[in-house]
Amino acid sequence: MNVEEEVEQLKEEIKRLGQLQPDGSYKVTFGVLFNDDKCANIFEALVGTLRAAKKRKVVSYNGELLLQGVHDNVEITLKS
Template sequence: MDTSHEIEVLKKAIKDHGSVNSDGKSSIAYGVLFKKTEDTLEALNGTLRSAKRKKQVTFEGELLMMPRDKEVQVILLE
C-alpha cells in the first residue's frame, strides 16, 4: 500500500492545526490531530507509524490511543 498521500495529508494537518514548538518545528497534540483528521484519514495510527518509520514525524511510544494519549505531542521533523 502506498501511504505517501496519507502522509502528506498528515503533514498538512500538523502544519495547519499545530503550533511551532521551542525547536522551531510544527507540533500538535494527538487528541487535536485525531479530531482534525477523523474525516480525512481512516487509519491515523497506521499513517503515523509509517511517517515515524520514514523519520517525517516523531512522538513518544509506538502506538497512540485515545483518550489515553490525547496530550502526546506529534512533531513534524521536516
Template sequence: MEEMCLIIKEVGVQGRDGKIRVTFGRLFDRYVRISDKVVGILLRARKHGYLDFEGEMLWQGVHDNVIITLLE
C-alpha cells in the same frame, strides 16, 4: 503521509526551534473526519522520518496529550 503532514502544519504550533508540533488529541479530532486510519498513517510517517512522537502506539483518549513533531 503527505496529507497528514499538511494537516499537522495547518493545526500545529511552531516552536522556537522552528518545528511544528500538535497533540495527538487535536490531530485525531481533525484527521478522523478524513480517515479512520490515523494511527497507522502516523506510525508509517514516523518510520519514514516525517515526524516523531514518544511511545510505540497511540490510543485515543489515553494518549491525547502526546506531542507529535513534524520533522521536515
C-alpha cells in the same frame, strides 16, 4: 490514497493544527489531531498513518501505538 499520499496529507494537517516551533518544526497533540473533523474525514486509520510517518522519520512521538483518550496529550513533532 496510498501511504505516501497519506503521509503528505498528514504533514499538511499537522501544519494546520500545530504550533510552529523556533527550530521550524511543528508540534501538535494526538488528541487535537484525532478529534479534528477534517482529519477524521481524511484518514481512515490515523494511527496507522502516524506509524508510517514515524517509520519514514517525518514525525516523532513517544511510544509505538497511540490510543485515543489515553494518549491525547502526547506531542507529535513534524520535523522541519
